[in-house]
Amino acid sequence: MNIGYLIGLVLALAVMLVGMAFDPFPAMNFTLLGNFVDPSSIFIVIGCTLGIVMASFPLKTVLSIPKHFGILLKNPKMTSDVVINRLVDLAGIARKDGLLALEEHANQEEDPFFKQAIMLIVDANDPDRVRATLENDIECMSARHNAAAALYDKGSAVAPAFGMVGTLVGLINMLQNMDPTSGSSTIGKDMGVALITTLYGCVLAHMIFSPIANNLRVRDEDEVLIKLIIVEGITCIQAGENPKMLKEKLLTFVAQKQREKIGAGSGGGSGE
Numbered sequence: 001m002n003i004g005y006l007i008g009l010v011l012a013l014a015v016m017l018v019g020m021a022f023d024p025f026p027a028m029n030f031t032l033l034g035n036f037v038d039p040s041s042i043f044i045v046i047g048c049t050l051g052i053v054m055a056s057f058p059l060k061t062v063l064s065i066p067k068h069f070g071i072l073l074k075n076p077k078m079t080s081d082v083v084i085n086r087l088v089d090l091a092g093i094a095r096k097d098g099l100l101a102l103e104e105h106a107n108q109e110e111d112p113f114f115k116q117a118i119m120l121i122v123d124a125n126d127p128d129r130v131r132a133t134l135e136n137d138i139e140c141m142s143a144r145h146n147a148a149a150a151l152y153d154k155g156s157a158v159a160p161a162f163g164m165v166g167t168l169v170g171l172i173n174m175l176q177n178m179d180p181t182s183g184s185s186t187i188g189k190d191m192g193v194a195l196i197t198t199l200y201g202c203v204l205a206h207m208i209f210s211p212i213a214n215n216l217r218v219r220d221e222d223e224v225l226i227k228l229i230i231v232e233g234i235t236c237i238q239a240g241e242n243p244k245m246l247k248e249k250l251l252t253f254v255a256q257k258q259r260e261k262i263g264a265g266s267g268g269g270s271g272e
Contacts, residue, residue: 001075002215009211020033020036021033041196044165044169045204046204050155061147061148071219076222077111080225084254087237088246088250091233091242094237099121099124100122102121103119116137117134118234121237127235131231138228141223149216159202159205162197163198166197169194169197171191174193228253233246236249
């Protein structure tokens, strides 16, 4: 579970609501929150933002939003330490029994990319072709991930704009309905209602859409790193590299503290 995202989102919302309820600081009056609720403003900002997002992207990308939240909230299935140790073990098996012995282990892999990588060297493909195939797979995957993140970037960009649109609508209605006989007695209240849409636009952009886009890109970077480790490991296994040297090479992909953790673990292989 992506606890950091949930904690940050709840914290931001809680701080905002508490700040709205100060009457004055540090006294609290949560009935003041009713001043920030306006159904027509919500309708304009959320409805128009979602409409423009749908108009800007293919329908299949928009329909993948529930899947995006699943990716966002779940922990990655594969981690660098597991992948590195697994590759080192495979290197030991390949040096001892040959590349064909890896086919059985490929069938046990749950990750399609890892399985494909193993089968490419089992089938005795040219090393350059193996690397090119796997790197092309990574590039296409990253392009799909960036397209998904761009959906939320678009939402983050247009939400404040429609907040301003809602404010203009509110101001126009306020001026049209202004009664010359009553003067400006209601102008403060009417102005407050008009400005609520700007608030909704900013909240939607910076507390909802922007964090989702950032988290999706972080997940993409993590997945790309894992797959680059697999590509490097698989090509080294195909070249018959010593498992210990392979592990040292793969450890350069991760931070120093993580290297110490992986180095202390298993997966030394059975190479010479």
